[in-house]
Amino acid sequence: MTTTILEAKKLTKYFDLGAGLFRPSKYVHAVEDVSFELYQSETLGIVGESGSGKSTLARLILGLIESSSGNVIYKGKDITGWKRASIHQVPREIQMVFQDPYASLNPRIKIGDAIAEPITAHKVIKGHKAVRLEVERLLELVGLQPEMYERYPHEFSGGQRQRVGIARALALRPKVLICDEAVSALDVSVQAQVLNLFNQLKKQLNLTYIFIGHDLSVVKYISNRIMVMYLGEIMELASTKELFEKRLHPYTQALISAVPEVTTKPSKKRIILEGDIPSPVNPPTGCRFCTRCFKAQDICRKQHPELKQVMPGHYVRCHFGMDEEGRGK
């Protein structure tokens, strides 16, 4: 039985580019009508290319930016825009790990103090000594030595800094961790360590992840379910296994086939999409993917397809995405 821990309901975010003196306002359609449920103890992967809105979505869930419309429900409570309402209640249970651990750490603050910051700010634990013990526990939890408390960020390697970033995110004992490109900046040999750490922490602390990435093989490895986004919309959402087996949406097909594989086997016939990703300021009418879709028909350019459930738990936004046979005829 799966319980829903977090739910996005028709989340939409337009960024106002501002009106000029002689022109009407322009908007970036960053996230449009995104609804999904996050189940307790799962890892939901979000993949997409630039302009897909995956990072904006993360910030909307965290309440770091205000949504244009739609709601975020956490454990049955509406937490949309919590930032203004009540800083001390829900949000500490949702934390974020960022891509660049170096940029998110102040170079003049000892890493121990950086991890202690949220603890003291939220008064989770009181007393200097108790906080220090807690930080040391966190350091050990993420595979660092407690003695590293006194060190500064520049003394750490990229992988260690990302561990510090994880420790800081874990400081408030969150239930949900949003990882935004959390391993993208790491060396290949270090990336595996951090991925394993994520999996290990998930079991140990019963965490739920939203794992955002552009590297399909990484997202596939770590996720139970995957959501494919394109220009602010969900294109396909299914369990990892089903998504990779069925690949109902043409964009998913192209995305999967575009990944260069480490193999000497003669490469499968690759789907190469024409053209560039359109700007989210003027997304194409009809289906957002129609300008690059290799199966686009007239209807795709005219009518905007809805996200439909084609199989239990498998959602596709395509006029022809009903089943494998029915596509693109």
Added chain:
Amino acid sequence: MGRLLLLRTSKGLLTIFVSITITFFILRFMPADPISILIDPKMGPEVQAQMIRRFGLDKSVPEQYFIFLKGLVTGDLGLSFKNQQPVIEIIMQKLPWTLLLLFVVVVLSLLVGIPIGVLAARKQGKFADKLINFMVTLGISVFLPFLAFGFLYIFAYYFKLFPTGGAYTPPPKQGLAYYLDVAKHAVLPSLTLFCSHVASVVLYTRNSMIDVFNEDYIRTAYSKGLNEPMVIRYHALKNAMIPTITVTGLMIGTMVGGAVMTETIFAWPGVGRLIYDSVSAMDYPVLQGAFLILAVSVVVMNIITDLVIAWLDPRIKLGG
């Protein structure tokens, strides 16, 4: 493009309006009485009253302000308190001299400053760069009148190479001899202003060149087989010129209002000297006119600078 110009011009007009308004009221509220300077106590009371009426000083300050604005629209800046000449005439007499000085200084600063800045950037951290940096710091931090007196002492008094002041030796000579005479008089004031301005040109050119040298496209240019002079000429200079152009624009704008101290020390008959003289004479109409010229030139130079930068950098969309 046209739209941007329109926008910039209207913003500029607003700036000018605000600045002259402030000037007007500051002058009115100064604790000094221009009437006492304007009026000769030997004049009869009727003559005195007539004078006061003529200059509008019998009216209230807001009334004077509206009269001033009305005159402004028709191009009438009023009469000088001191010699009762139209202000516009006085300024038009002085402006060419300031422009002459300005032109010489700006052209020389750019011609000399840019190559030196480029050299310093190429030799970054080496002896030549350190020497140039030292000179630049000196040039920026030196107190201009001090420099002016130094030059006067050395070149005019001690070596007697150049005249001590003025723009020409009266009575004015004819033809070529006149131009040579003016040139000789212009040397010392130009040199003084040049010293400080060339320093900022060198500084900005050097720093932006160093930034540009670290850009990826410079490496791309080398990878195509360009040699260093070509890389500098085609790929670095144009990009690095943008900050230099900006300071030069600002410099020109403020210099039109006159290099007050330099012009005064060298008795150069420009706008700067005019401001100095008018302040001591409490000649409000002339001061207002001079500040108007200053505001206009700053605004115009800003627009020109923007246009030049937009021409240099295609990423800046005109009219966007």
Added chain:
Amino acid sequence: MSRLIEFKNYSMGFRDEDGRVHNLLDNICFSIEEGTAVGIVGESGCGKSMTSLSIMGLLPPSVVIQGGEILYKGTDLLKKSKTEMQEIRGKEIAMIFQEPMTALNPVHTIGFQIGEALKIHFPDTSKEDIQKAVIKQLELVGIPNPEARAMQYPHQFSGGMRQRAMIAMALICQPKLLIADEATTALDVTIQAQVLDLMKRLKESGSLMVVTHNLGVVAELCDEVVVMYAGRVVERGSLEAILDHPLHPYTKGLMAAIPTMTSGDEELYTIPGSVPNIENFEKGCRFSPRCEYCLDKCKDDVPPTKQVDDRHYVQCWLTFDGEGADYDNNNS
């Protein structure tokens, strides 16, 4: 096949502020045959970019060359004068870089920047001919509407289009060797697929050196692979040899640590520790602190480079099947 590029015991390092020299590339040996594509793979700081910049003669000023040769068609590039290198750059050997956003000059048109190399290396070419060549190049790399595109500036191009323009620029003089330094790393997956496809099509026209951290890109494009770690070539051989029969513990670990499209959800293999800095390279084998097969001598002595197959070399103290006598560095 004749040898286009040959690294012979090439070593270089960096001089720090105190004047001490830290060695990075140590006795680099490998070669690029005419008409082949060689991939240089490694993680950050392994010296793969310095290897490509060494060929181009575009090393940063703090670099000290410590020995060896880089032969291009039999003559040493390191001994060439500035002007001789300018003759080679862009004409014989061309390079494309990682950041398509910053590698193009924002103040010149794409057409100008593509035609520039032609103008320098073939000064007699008329303006019309350069223009024609530019448009032909843009067509070749798949940029639609090339006449209009040539007049545009880089900021009017998308990332993928810029990288295509970079390729057009590099290929305009038909160089013998094209070096692609992380050329697709900054691109989106579907755009990367387009550019890889383009590079695969163009690779017939000359030799290709692909510098990347992405083994997938190497598998896509290359015939031979050079694996670098902390400034040394730890293993090199044909693509099949490296991907299907890796021998060096680092190569093996690297392959096992990458989640692939076919890997399941079992725990990933990890190489412990992290990539070393140039200041704390090990005296012996530089991988030894992270190697699970590390022997005593690994820590103190630089391992020998052994030939295990026709063109398969490993630098390691371990013993491998098919291993011949220690491969002599001087006659590769």
